[in-house]
Amino acid sequence: MAILVDQPRWPAHGTVWAHLVSDRSLEELHRFARANGLPPRSFDLDHYDVPAERLESLVAAGAELVPGRELVARLRASGLRVRASDRLQEKHRRLTADLALRWAALAARTPAGRMGPDRDRRDVREVRAAAPASTEWVDAGAELLRRWDEPHRHYHDLTHLDDVLQHLDVLRADGEAVPVTAELAAWFHDAVYDLVPGADEQRSAELARERLSDLGAGPATVAEVERLVMLTASHAPARGDAAGAALCDADLAILASSPRRYARYSAAVRAEYAGVPDEDFRRGRSAVLGGLLAHEHIFATASGRARWETPARENLRRELALLDRPHD
Structure with a gap:
């Protein structure tokens, strides 16, 4: 050794x-x-x-x-x-490769269904065997990775996608229900990101419906992924919605990160809205943070509350205090 x-x-x-x-x-x-x-x-x-x-x-x-x-x-x-000079490029290369492998692995776990009459009639089996992902599946993943890697993204990027997927892994390891539809929804939930809340989620859900239908996913799977993607606009899963709770908690888990990483996260969010005047951004951001703090619970799963509720509230209060300070 x-x-x-x-x-x-x-x-x-x-x-x-x-x-x-x-x-x-x-x-x-x-x-x-x-x-x-x-x-x-x-x-x-x-x-x-x-x-x-x-x-x-x-x-x-x-x-x-x-x-x-x-x-x-x-x-x-x-x-x-x-080497230090190669670290950023190498991190990006490895992250992209790891995510591509993870997307490919989802192919065998995605329930298949018959194509509709208006779809391209490829040979789609009722039950997808645990075989290598098809070329079409791999190509769809490459498209998603290109979308998540768009240059205007500073927070909602490949690292965020990876974080959400890893947080789903944490919740699953803790015994929470994390169906394959929650993972698929994680891939699509910010696939369209034009900084238009509500519209971005709607277009991302539409993209999920189109791509998954073309790939032969079953209608129930497609509808559930669509629903979950739309749920990330409000992060308010209904009681008993285990898949929605897991996805929303994984999406919000960044709020409970270390103070140093939280500072990088908040700076990245500000960078995405660089075109918004400071006063308008502070007002809008304060409203978002205050709304989260006003909830009885930020996180919907038992695991999420145990792991992330307290540090998330501490980070939110700290950022809100900074936003409320007088600025010249």
Whole structure:
């Protein structure tokens, strides 16, 4: 085994952090991380960020404690090192590739149905076998990824899509009901994004209906995805709407992120509305935040409330206070 960890030296989020790497392969690194309960989101292209309190247990599990310079030198010699100048481009490439794989995997889980008489009559089976995704399915995913990667998106982008999908995974792991329709709706919920609330959701729902129908999804599946996409306009699922609750909670989970990441999120939202005068933006944003805080619960699932309710309210109050400050 060639798993290396250096001394924790980098402060963030109330602790100090070390780097965990392999000087052999990323596969080996990921296996070690999974075996020791490191969250996937702590992986950063060529290393895992690990808090100081995990150092002892990782060394006991077989990681070799080495000086930082040695860790970097051995990582560079392995060919796995990602240079600082390449990190943004490499992150984008890997994120796009990971999302494409995730979309392809949805093909086998999407209930199929017969084409309507006005549709192209391809051979669509009643039950889709667990086979590789069709060319048409892959092409639809590529279109969605292009839409999510449009240059005017600063928050509602590929990272947001990935976040929503990963938050659905968290809710599922907690025992919440997360049907395939919720995942499909996550892919489509901001696929059309022209900064026109209500109209964007409507056009995204229409896109979902067109693409999924053409791909052979069953009518009930198509209708449910349409409904779920429209629900993200209000984030107000009805009692008993498990799929809607999961999707809305996953979409809003960014509100409960660390203060540093929340600051990046709010700045990205402002960047999307760069053409709106400051006073108008503060007024509109304050109304949105105040409306969320006025709800008895921001999150609809039991897991979402347990995980995200308290930090989300703290972040919202903090941002609202900043918006309410006098500005010259």
